[in-house]
Amino acid sequence: MTGSAEPSWRGGYVPAELNRFVGRRELLASARAKLGDPRLRLLSLTGGGGTGKTRLAVHLAHAVRRSYADGVWWVDLASVTDTGMVGRAVLDALPVDDISSPDSGEVLTAALAGREALLILDNCEHLAAGVAPLVVRLLTRCPRLRILATSRFPLRCPGEHLLDVPPMSTPSDPDHAVAREYEAVRLFEERAAAVREGFTVGADNAADAGRLVRLLDGVPLAIELAAPLVRSMALPEIVSALSAFRLGLLTDGPHHPGHHRTLWHTFEWSHQLCSPEERLLWARLAVFAGGFTMEAAVAVAGDAGLPGDRIPALLRTLVTKSVVTADTDAAPTRYSMLATVREYGLERLRRAEPPLPDLRPDPSGDEVAARRRFSRYYGEQATRHGADWYGPDEGRYLWEAAQDLPNYRAILDRCADATTVGEAEAGARIASALTAVRLWFFAGTLGEGLRALLRTDEALRRTGGPSAARLTVLAKAGWMALCLGEDTTAAELLTACRSLAEPTASEPGGEAALANLGFLTAAAAMLTGTAPVEPPTFAAVGADLAAAGDGGTVPMADLLGAIQAAFAADRHEAIAVTEAHLADARARGARWTTSWAQWARALAELRHGEAETAAEMFRAVLRAHWDIGDRWGSLWCLEALGWTSAALGRHEAAAPLLGAASAMQRRMGVRIGRLKPWAAAHTACVERVRAALGAGYEAAERRGADMPIEHAIDMALGHRAANRADAPAPARSPAPVLSEKQRAVAELIADGRTDKQIASALFLSPRTVHSHVGAILRRLGFGSRTEIAKWVLEQRR
Known part of the structure; x- marks a missing residue:
């Protein structure tokens, strides 16, 4: 290494x-x-x-x-x-x-x-x-x-x-005594022993085991599917059933080449070993593009032909039969299918007739109905979370949306190719709601969000969708473009929105669409400096959004109003507006919104109050944003702490912070420096620090730009940077300072939880947990999770 x-x-x-x-x-x-x-x-x-x-x-x-x-x-x-x-x-x-x-x-x-x-x-x-x-x-x-x-x-x-990667080796002569020496037989024995204690391949059953794996052509997945049957059938019975089924296969099914056809045959066989209800559930679950919960399975697969109260038991049976896998580390349990198993299920969903004439008709051909329930369930989920965003469940909503991102992407892809207005409108509702729950800031990207909204608008335009729906998605797309620093794109989208305003006024949903246009207009004026923004503007915009039922966008309007006041208002108004926004967010128990309200409050303190107080507040916000994986917010905090250090005369600290923030913008593909208030503050700060450091400014800024982001965060929080691997180990503090979230992660590590279990418990992504573990190891000077667990136990004692 x-x-x-x-x-x-x-x-x-x-x-x-x-x-x-x-x-x-x-x-x-x-x-x-x-x-x-x-x-x-x-x-x-x-x-x-x-x-x-x-x-x-x-x-x-x-x-x-x-x-x-x-x-x-x-x-x-x-x-x-x-x-x-x-x-x-x-x-x-x-x-x-x-x-x-x-x-x-x-x-x-x-x-x-x-x-x-x-x-x-x-x-x-x-x-x-x-x-x-x-x-x-x-x-x-x-x-x-x-x-x-x-x-x-x-x-x-x-x-x-x-x-x-060929199939596993199989015995050419199954009756040969050394059948167990072949890979395929050993795999079957290993997997069968896992479900039936004491199962072995010996002299009495080696020939049957050899015949079985030969019938399956040594395809490992086929063997994995067959092995669990030893719990309910004797090995000769399994061989007999598979032999009869394979000999009776018709040739009018999918013509997959080589080993995939063998796998298809195995799925056909496994399918016939399921009950009619299990077959139907298998086919309907195949519409999920990613993992899903029990609740989602009931909503998507259930109807009059398959009552919802039957699905939990049936799903557990499909897990037992290795058709569905269950991740019990997640909370709630999440289920999924292998890609090939899902592919087979989708094919069954599209076919109304069974592959064999002597079998009862298969009722699983209604793909359209299953996909309609799939889109409706996730559409309602996203819409409800978007409307209820401003409250104590923000973290949970965001976690659930991130977990289901593959399913949302699949729905949006289909809606982008819509041939009916209804399909296009469904995509518009989901894309708008996911914007309201801030998904593009966390699990996806702003670029992905912008693309999803624009593809949705194209589908609405092509199918003759209502102006109100188009105006809503284009306004939200304009907001994404502003956040990207793409002011030209934002201006074009604003113009397109205005052209839709008149026909929108008389349509259902027109009030919400026009409220979104008002938000985009005010945001564009503030962030690009194209027009003056009066102090009451964002308060009025927020009231319009709330009245129209777009609760997810209200806190964003309030935040922009607070930031506008911090930048442009006098001391009294800046403190009053930012304090009111912070108090409202805290009263609602909205942790993510509260952290951003604290950022605006710190900005007001920096520009109109005490820079030391601002520095303390910005660091608290940075800890919160970094802990929940909000890299967008972490970037804003790094930049603001650079301004704060300069205001305090700590120019040698300010330059690397500015460099780290600039490098982070390049890595993330955002340009907050193109937003007028930030550009003005950044330019003034650079001029001030450059004047103080002279020729040393470039080197100090470059040091921050070249620093790993974790080290830059440590520097901004006032912690020592991590040592190089070849440096002497630091003296360990008896009680190093961890953030609240890091402490929670460490406690769960001590309880023996995996990263997935920790992620579920704290509503974080596994990747964010991985980052926290790295930060904890660095700050404590440890080299393994075991050392973290021991440290926590010592702290408890």
Whole structure:
């Protein structure tokens, strides 16, 4: 292993191995040798569906992760349906502070350019048109990066090396006494023993085990699906049932090549071993693009033909039969399907007739109805959370939306291709509601939010949707553009909104649409300086939004009003307005909104009160934003603390803070310096600090720009920066200061919780928990979670 990685990159992220890896010794050795070849940058594991490409990649990743200083990073592309979202999916998997850039490839190349890392792209075959160009771009501009891909087909990129992952070896003569020596038989034995204690393959059943794996062509996923049957059937019965079913297969089904056809046959067999209700549930659950809860399953799969009260028991049975997987670490439990299992379910959902004439008709052909329930459930979920955003459940709403982002993306993709007004309007409601719950600031990006809103508007325009719906989504898109610093785009969208205002007035929903136009107009005037903004403007805008039922946008109007007062009003009004906004947010128990209200209050204190008080307040906000993963807010705090340090005459501290904030903007693809109030404050601060430091300013600013973001945050909070790996270990304080959220994470580590369990308990993303753990290790000077747990126990005593 070379060098020392930043805490957030160290180790990377690879899914845990949930069971023992069986066989594949020569294949694994070959893959490791290829990854060890410095001339080989791109390795693709190819093979039919179910041959074990993903499982091999997981095991390989754990085996080689110590060889990469900046970690091994896993990217699951199975739930991505839009080739334009490949870069976004990769960013989601990395500890990159990207909030908004519309060019995710540019952010990725900047983040990975100097890193020694292995990127694993799993399930690439359906996105080759998006994956291949990104892979070429990254490998060209990131010389120390390597990429491992799994795909049914080659990516056809320059420099690609292929390693075929065939089915496991099976005995050519099942009656031979050494059948157990074959990989496929050992896998079956291992998985069967996991569900039936004491199960082994011996002289009495080796022939049947050999016949079984031969019938399944040694396809690992097919064997995994068959193994649980040993709980309810004798091995000869399983072989007999599978033999009869396979011989009776018709040839008019999907013509998948090679091993994937074998897998399809296995799914057909597993399907027939389910009850009619279980089959129906399997097919309907396939509309989920990502994970889902029990509540979602009931809402999407339930109807008169499959009552909702039957679904919990049926879902548990599908988990038992390995059709559905359950993540019990999450709270509530989240369920999911493997991509190939979901693919089969979707095919069943589209077919009204069974594959065999002697079977009863399959009632699972109503794909349209299932997708309609799917869209309706998530639409109602997003709309309700957006309307109720300003309150104590903000964190939970945001967590739930982030967990369901793959499902929301799938719905928005379908709505973007809408052929009816109803479908387009459904997409508009969801895109608007997700903007209200701030999802694009956290789980997605502002660039993704802008794109989703504009695609929704195009669908509305194409299908003849109402002006009110178009005005609402375009106004929210204009707000996204303003936050990006794209003032030209924002101006164009504002003009488009104004052209829709007159026809909107008389339409249902017109009041809310016009209120959103009022918000965009005031926000654009303030942030771009195109027109004066009177003190009562944002209060009036907030009142209009509240009256129209757009509660999620009200706190944003209040915040802008508070910031406007802090920048432009006199001392009395600035303090009064910001204090009133802070008091209201606290009264509602809205933690995220409160943290931003504190930022505005600190700004008022900086410009009209005590800079020392402002510094203390900005640091408190920075702790809160960093802890909940709000990188957008963390950036604003870094910049503001630079202003504050300059106001206090601490110029040597101000310059690196300004440099760190500028670097963070570049990495995130945002340009808050193009927002007029920030630009004026930034310019004045730079001039002041440059005058004080003279020729030393450039070096001090560059030091902050080159600093890892975690170190910059430590510096801004007044903590020591993390030492290099080769520096002497620092003396450990008997009671180091952790933030409230870090303390909560440490307590849960001591209780033996995993990152997923911690994330569920604290309404954080696993990636944010990972960052917290790194920060805790750094501040306590520890090297493992075990040391954190011991420290917490000592503190408790």
